[in-house]
Amino acid sequence: MSPNPDPPSSSSELDSLTEDAPAAASRPARTSRLRGLARRAAIDTRPLSHAAFRRLWLGQAVSFTGFQLTSVAISVQVYTLTKSSLWVGLLGPANLVPLIVFGLWGGAVADAMDRRRLLVLASLVTWASTLGLFLQALLHVGNVPLIIGLVVVQSVGFAITSPTRGAVIPRLLPVTLVPAANTLNFTASQTATFIGPVLAGVVIGSGRYALAYGLDAALFTVGLYAAIRLPAMPPLGDETGRRPGLRSVFEGLRFLGTRPVLMMSFVVDIIAMGVAMPRALFPEVADTRFGGEQAVGWLVAAIAVGAVLGGLMSGWIGRIRRQGIALIAVIAAWGLAVAAAGLAHALWLALLFLALGGAADLVSAVFRQTILQTYAPDEMRGRLQGVFTVVVAGGPRLGDLRAGAVGAAAGATASWVGGGLACAILVVLVGLAVPSFLRYTTDG
Template sequence: MAFGELVKRHLVDTRPLGVPEYRRIWLGQAVSHVGVGVTVVAVGQQVWELTHSSFWVGLLGMANLIPLVVFGLWGGAVADAVDRRKLLLVGSVIAWAATLFILVQALLGLNNVYLIFAAVALNATGFAITGPTRGAIIPRILDRELVPAANALNSLVYSMGAVAGPMIGAVVLASGGFAAAYSVDALLFAGSLYAALRLPSLPPLGDVTRPGARAVLEGLSFIVRSPVLLMSFVVDIIAMVFAMPRALFPELTADRFGGSMFALGWITSALAIGSVAGALFSGWVGRVSRQGVALVVVIAVWGLAVAAAGLAHDLWLVVAFMAVGGVADVISSVWRQSILQLYAPDEMRGRMQGAFMVVVAGGPRLGDLRAGATATALGVTGAWVGGGIACAVIVVVVGLSVAGFRNYRAR
């Protein structure tokens, strides 16, 4: 096989960008994710400067998590019952209003941490509505065979934002302050809003269930009764709870690299760097049909890569192994998202995406709790390495024990 053909087969599949509606969504996300990364850095730094407490900075995670859980499930149920374009617009306006709110408090110099938390919670509410809705829209505007490629492209822009946004945010904060940073996010968010405005009408298909507790419970019941869907959630929870080492980054940096901010920056960015590389070379991902077994394999690789990083004492090795973990993580995300979007009927897709958001948001935070608690008892190396090994072993045992998931082939 010629080198050019080999590269073409393995580079990210860009065919979904040929569909104008998806291309606008993708470009809007590419722009707005950078702004989100800028705000993430700015919010954390502003809360730190107001309180000088890492505990308060950590509480920002809870301000995000609670709305994501509550409105993620509810937003998914609504996405199955109304025009998804209109709902995406509503969620986008809520998120944009939150960004403008946090910008105004910085311009006025209010210096009130509770206002910042309120803005973060409001922004998370908007994201909890737009996330499931956008995920449910993808299979409506693309052919089925292009859905895995679209998810890889989505992961690519998310990861690039996670790398570029914080770096740009640090520069803007140093030169212009908090208001300048929030202004960047407010301006870049217009890309997502424009993409939503240009979508065609997307009314619900199939049976429509009135949004509410009953609709949410129907969605959760559908997951429990579908071994393939249920296991796609279970293996991700295993990966995040047992092997996510994020809470241990500062302690590892202090123990092995003298507390260097340079080292902390590289370790923190390593996962996203790996995710960018994995998404860029994801052209082969859509050609894998045994996605159940494939998910088990890549999550086991994730766990082992994390464990290896915890054993490394050279910075470049820690970063390299965590980047390998990032590659495995982004491939896992593409397959899990594709299973959800294609396995479930359209009238369930919003609720499936809502549940997916809850798992994606909650798993890493439970992993932070697990890592911090076990580090207290076992030390940073024991918590980091032990979690990675436990993830690899448990995901193989659990993932391969369910025949429906083990034998699942993408349709």
């Protein structure tokens, strides 16, 4: 039998051991609490346990990376062929007009036919246009009107798939997981927005446009496969068997006009993007304040990087019940972050504030999409997702117009900072004018 250990040699040693015991016991408890907080703050991945959503999410993330790659490649190819910024500028309306027209119409179709079938058909349209871009580059056709025509077709496909995909999510998941699903989607999209252009810079060197378009077509097959594997989703309620058209679109717009909560979810986004977006000022500010055009890329990337980091730390979003007032708060935070970035004279500080603004913008997008998907009835979701697509596409372009016009009249700093402050003030005033929106909770 082994001897007992020696007792403490003095009362002071005994006291020391007695005092250290609780501290030692509390360390595992503190560690456990910290781990619990980290898990609660980390992005909620529970929707990925549902196979159909997991495939859809992965397909969207991969295919959107290819879409961003192609967007850059098209701009560079058109400029290389024409040496004209005007032709490059024409790519804007070639993208935007189909998004507005077919975004609204596609949403109406999504309410009147099987959403899985519509998503597959529209995805095939997008894929075909990408293959067309690949072939024209591979064969060195060099026809700019043809390229713009293919861009129009690609935008038509995107305009239909976007609202359809949004309307699919509440049919795949329980309502409690919709905020987490939207957070995962927006985080993946922002990641693609960053990775796609970086990949384009590598791929299109030495005019390898065919490689860029071919890579996009290959990546898009992941999204197409995810659409094919979805379960059937026939229309519900009165929309069964209806023929979509202008009447159906107007019905959706009239419904939106009778629901202040839904209307506000669109109004506050127009305020956020149309009043505060400083993107059009980046080239001038980079040249006059931050030492040259290379800073433009950093300014653009900062918002996307902030959104991705915000998404990775978004576990708390799904626990917010008062989403109306929370949406007002994060859009005000976006405006203030933009204003602070406009005042910064060090590039790193401007990037930090833009990243904070990007994180706030991601949270705003999740709340807006979640309100739409959970507040609207299923038979209206497609049409309202179409409006969502139009607002998301048009808001930043309105912001570019506002920022450029005010910048030309009053200076870049006044336009940048003034837009951010005006956004923060205006969104609070508009929110106070619609009490039902401030009272809105996830319980309805």
